[in-house]
Structure formats: structure tokens, C-alpha cells
Amino acid sequence: MVEASSVEIRKVNKYYGQFHALKDIDLSIPPGKVTCLIGPSGSGKSSLLRCINFLEEYDSGEVLIDGQLIGYETPGGRRMAPRRLRQMRSTIGMVFQQFNLWPHMTAQENVAEGLIRVRGMRKRDAMERAAEALTRVGLSDRMGNHPSRLSGGQQQRVAIARAVAMDPRLMLFDEPTSALDPELVGEVLNVMKALAAGGMTMVVVTHEMGFAAHVADQIAFLEAGELVDVDVPSRILREPEDRRIQSFLRTYHERNLI
Amino acid sequence: MDLSIFSEYGPRLLSGFRLTIICWLLGTVFGAALGLLIAVAQRYGGRAVRWALQTYIELIRGTPFLVQLFLLYYGGPMIGLRLDPLPAGLLGLTIYGSPYFAEIFRSAFRAVPLGLIEAGRAIGMTEMAIVRRILLPVGLVSALPALINFSIILTKETVILSIITVPEVMYQTQYMATMTFTYLEGYFALALFFWVFVEVISRLGRRLERRITRHLIERT
Ligand SMILES: Nc1ncnc2c1ncn2[C@@H]1O[C@H](COP(=O)(O)OP(=O)(O)OP(=O)(O)O)[C@@H](O)[C@H]1O
Ligand SMILES: [Mg+2]
Numbered sequence: 001m002v003e004a005s006s007v008e009i010r011k012v013n014k015y016y017g018q019f020h021a022l023k024d025i026d027l028s029i030p031p032g033k034v035t036c037l038i039g040p041s042g043s044g045k046s047s048l049l050r051c052i053n054f055l056e057e058y059d060s061g062e063v064l065i066d067g068q069l070i071g072y073e074t075p076g077g078r079r080m081a082p083r084r085l086r087q088m089r090s091t092i093g094m095v096f097q098q099f100n101l102w103p104h105m106t107a108q109e110n111v112a113e114g115l116i117r118v119r120g121m122r123k124r125d126a127m128e129r130a131a132e133a134l135t136r137v138g139l140s141d142r143m144g145n146h147p148s149r150l151s152g153g154q155q156q157r158v159a160i161a162r163a164v165a166m167d168p169r170l171m172l173f174d175e176p177t178s179a180l181d182p183e184l185v186g187e188v189l190n191v192m193k194a195l196a197a198g199g200m201t202m203v204v205v206t207h208e209m210g211f212a213a214h215v216a217d218q219i220a221f222l223e224a225g226e227l228v229d230v231d232v233p234s235r236i237l238r239e240p241e242d243r244r245i246q247s248f249l250r251t252y253h254e255r256n257l258i
Numbered sequence: 259m260d261l262s263i264f265s266e267y268g269p270r271l272l273s274g275f276r277l278t279i280i281c282w283l284l285g286t287v288f289g290a291a292l293g294l295l296i297a298v299a300q301r302y303g304g305r306a307v308r309w310a311l312q313t314y315i316e317l318i319r320g321t322p323f324l325v326q327l328f329l330l331y332y333g334g335p336m337i338g339l340r341l342d343p344l345p346a347g348l349l350g351l352t353i354y355g356s357p358y359f360a361e362i363f364r365s366a367f368r369a370v371p372l373g374l375i376e377a378g379r380a381i382g383m384t385e386m387a388i389v390r391r392i393l394l395p396v397g398l399v400s401a402l403p404a405l406i407n408f409s410i411i412l413t414k415e416t417v418i419l420s421i422i423t424v425p426e427v428m429y430q431t432q433y434m435a436t437m438t439f440t441y442l443e444g445y446f447a448l449a450l451f452f453w454v455f456v457e458v459i460s461r462l463g464r465r466l467e468r469r470i471t472r473h474l475i476e477r478t
Contacts, residue, residue, distance in 0.1 A: 053380055055376055055379060055380060082384075082385075086382040086383070086384065087382065089379065089380060089381065089382040090381065090382030092380070093380075093381075094377075094380040094381075096373055096376070096377065098371075098373050100371070100373035100374055100376065100377040101377075102374055102377070102391075102392055102396070103374075103396065103474050104395045104396060104399065104473075104474070113381075113383075113391065114381040114382070114383065117383050117384075117387045117391065118381055118382040118383055146473040146474070148473060148474055149473065159377075162377075162381070163381070166381060166382075
């Protein structure tokens, strides 16, 4: 395993037009640890996650990957050269809620694509490496299938293999299990747990409180674009100080008791 | 009906058929290629590029093919563009079809889910690679029915080339009809030819569509 990245988020602000989606966010993401982002719908979790690989542009503040600013040449300065941005992104894996597999490629081709186009590997080597990555997520018998012939859980595991095959130093997950039928959630979470155990830095937006409680090293709670609190899971989930967290957890438990 | 004329004029008609098919094929391929270029340039170009291309699209779509062809063939020499009938006809078909093809590609590209493109960006792919490897193949699949449909429309536009004396099937039929006064037989054969031609294209098109979308259909 390559060494894991750290992420430093400082005073980040993000606007959609007039709407203030992220307000002065400060967050330290230590290397090799799992950070979960939780909070109500619309609180800015996805926006914050997507600022980390600059899929979403932040308007002010800094996002530093291993001390290097992403997206801009200097804080508040010009946009960084596309080439540099691509190079930084290639060390950051991302997994989406909707999987976003390329429908015209087989599972194996999906995983090999980045290795060929970004890492410049030869097709044959890339396909071999893709096969290994798919085997690691338990899909050695599904490599030739197109996404339409895979279950949601299998698709998401292909998406994780696609990211992991690039040897990322940091992995971002945006509600990776939210689009899955309940019985398929476990297989994806297991793959994520194995990654975490391997020492990968992970930032996970999730509604799976069980995962957050057992796997996260820290939980950040957002509401209405503000980072309300960051702490170890036991503090956030069992004895939250802030009323907004208390009420969020109450709603969550009520919904899940029925 | 007098069918004996076909033994005399058969070879002429056959060469007309052949040229019609060639004109259609080249007009479709070049028109689609130009349309594709326009659609990609519109997506990635700046404001000025987008405006210029939109104007081009509206100009071409807003004028009759025959007028465009006359401008090209008879007006061209005045600005130093002297073309033989066939090249002029092919260029005309290409230009005439390009805005329709461009619109087909443009809306097909817009139908490609943003997530597929973001997945490419997140992994560090260049925009070029994203266009070639994701946007084009995924977009083409959804564009296919409209592409086939417009290429069928184009089959029938090729007859207009006869007016600038391209010896395609309409031209040959007219020639035969005026020489022999066999209007019914000639134009009946012409209608039959187009009907078969279009039928073949649409069947091949459907087969192609099935082939390409086979693995894309969600299993249920
Ligand atoms: N592209 C956009 N344009 C305008 N507003 C946006 C855009 N993306 C997000 N927003 C708004 O920003 C706010 C934060 O959105 P975000 O997607 O980050 O929330 P979230 O916490 O991920 O929510 P969810 O749990 O529903 O995914 C929301 O109010 C949303 O409506
Ligand atoms: Mg979200």
C-alpha cells in the first residue's frame, strides 16, 4: 500500500449563485483514518466532499491534499493548470451514489480505462491489473459483464475497484450504499471496511450510522452549510452536545425503529 | 405498360441507382462528420464559437436545399469556387445535412449522464479522452435512431442533385422519360427503387441498433 494522504480544509466557502452552501468549513482529515460526514439532506455533505477533488469549485478558503492546494495556484488565486489538477485527482479515488460505471464497457474495461488513459499502462497489463482489483472485491466471475448485467451491489464494487486500481492515497465516498437494496448494502460496506483496515484515508458521506459508529475514526456533522461538530463516533453519536445533532439522531432512530 | 424500354435504358438506370447510393452514403458520412465536429465545438468552444455555429445552423436549416445548391453551383464561380456537378452536389449534401446532424449529436450529448463524465474527471482523464472514450460512444448509442431517421430523409434529398446535372437516378429517369415518353414506367421504377432503398436502410439500422444496445438493456 502506498502511503495515505491527509486533507486539510480551511475556511472553505461555497456558493451556488446567491445560495451559501458551505460556510467557513474547517476540517482536518488525518492520514490512514476514516472520516464520516453526516447531516440532514441539503446540509452540504456532497458539496464538501466534491470540493476535496475539485469536482466542485470552492469560492474561498483552502483545500490541501498532503499540504498541496488543490484547484488554485495560490489561495484565492488563479485556477491551477488542468494538467496539475488531473495529476492530483489521479491519486484521489471517488465512489458515487449512482455508481457511474461506463455502460458500454465491461466491468474489467471500466477498471482498466483509467490505468490505460491516465497511468499510460499497456492494455494487456491494465486488464491484468483490473482483473486483480475485481478479484479483491469478490467479482472474479463477473469481469466480462456489462454494468447492466450486474446487481447494484456488484456495480458499486466494480466502481470501488475502478478507484482502488489507480492506487489512490485517498478515497472519497458519496453515499455509496444509498441507491442499493437493503440486502446488498452489506457486501459494499464489507469492501469498504477492508479498505479502511488496509490503512486508506477515507472520507465517507453516509446515512449508515452503524458503519459510522464502528468504522469511523471521526465523524463530522454538517447542517445548513455549517460544520457543527467533529469528534470521535462515541461522542457524536452517544453524547452529542449540540441540539441540532440531537434532533438529527432522534429523527434517525425514530425512522429506523419502525 | 411498355417494359422493353428497360432493356435499352436499364444500364443507364443502374448507373443512376449506383450514383444515388454513393451520393447518399458520402453525403451522410460527411454530413454526420461535420455535424459531429460542430456539436463537439459547440460543447467545448467559447461564446464566440458557439454563437457562430448557432448562426450557421440556423442559416442552413432556414433555407431550401435547392437554393443552397444553386448558390454553391452557380454562385460559387463568382467567388472563385468552380466545382463540377458531382463534387458540388456532394458538398451541398454535406452542408445541408450538417446542422441536422449537429442537433442530433448535441441533444444526444446532453442526454449523457453528467455522472459518467465526472467519473472520468475524478480519475484524472483529459477532457479529450473523456470525449473520445465516454461522451462519443455513450452519446452515439442514444443518437442512433435519430441518425438513421435523418439519413433516410437524406436519401430522398439526393434527387435534387439532378437539377445541377448530377447523373444520379432521377436524372437518368428523366432522361429516359423524355426520350421515350414512358413517364409512368420510369417514375414507377424510380418510386420502387426508393422504397426498397429506404426499407433496406431502416432494416439494417434496426439491426445495428439491436446489436449496439444489446448489452445496455437493464435486465429485469
Ligand atoms: N449545482 C447546484 N446548484 C444549485 N444548488 C445546489 C447545487 N448543488 C447543490 N445545491 C444546493 O446546495 C445545498 C447542499 O447540497 P448538497 O448536495 O451538498 O447536500 P447533501 O448534504 O449532500 O444532501 P443529500 O443528503 O440530500 O445528498 C442544497 O441545498 C442543494 O440544494
Ligand atoms: Mg449528497
